[in-house]
Amino acid sequence: SDIHLTGQMSHRYYHRAFEWIESKRPDLIVIAGDIVDYEHALQDMEPILGGLDAPLGKLYVLGNHDKRLADPLQVCERMNGLGWTDLGCQIYRAQRGKT
Numbered sequence: 001s002d003i004h005l006t007g008q009m010s011h012r013y014y015h016r017a018f019e020w021i022e023s024k025r026p027d028l029i030v031i032a033g034d035i036v037d038y039e040h041a042l043q044d045m046e047p048i049l050g051g052l053d054a055p056l057g058k059l060y061v062l063g064n065h066d067k068r069l070a071d072p073l074q075v076c077e078r079m080n081g082l083g084w085t086d087l088g089c090q091i092y093r094a095q096r097g098k099t
Contacts, residue, residue: 001032004065005041005048014048021052028056028094031084033063036075045078056094058084 003014021029029052036042052058066075076086085092 001030002034002063003031003048004034004037005044006037007041007044011044011047015051018048018052026054027096029054029058030087031060033061034065035060035063035079036069037065039069039074042074042078045075046082049079049084050082053083056096057092059087059092060084061087 031049035049036045060079062072062075066072069075076088080086
């Protein structure tokens, strides 16, 4: 939660954190808001968040920092394009072992 992409932390920092998370083999990954703090950090979303994956999905909601951008839908468009699911206006049901 609260990744706060600002453009100040290196991609390597995030990749190391996410490598640790993926080593735990999560069933589901959720980002609960505050993905991006500044418009210039939108370009960091793909290289940082694009490689994450989990069998039951990758979900997100926007936080108050995301909504401070001139056009918060830019965050949604980029996240959706990277295969993330926006939970802001929908219900998501995941079941282990079901096809």
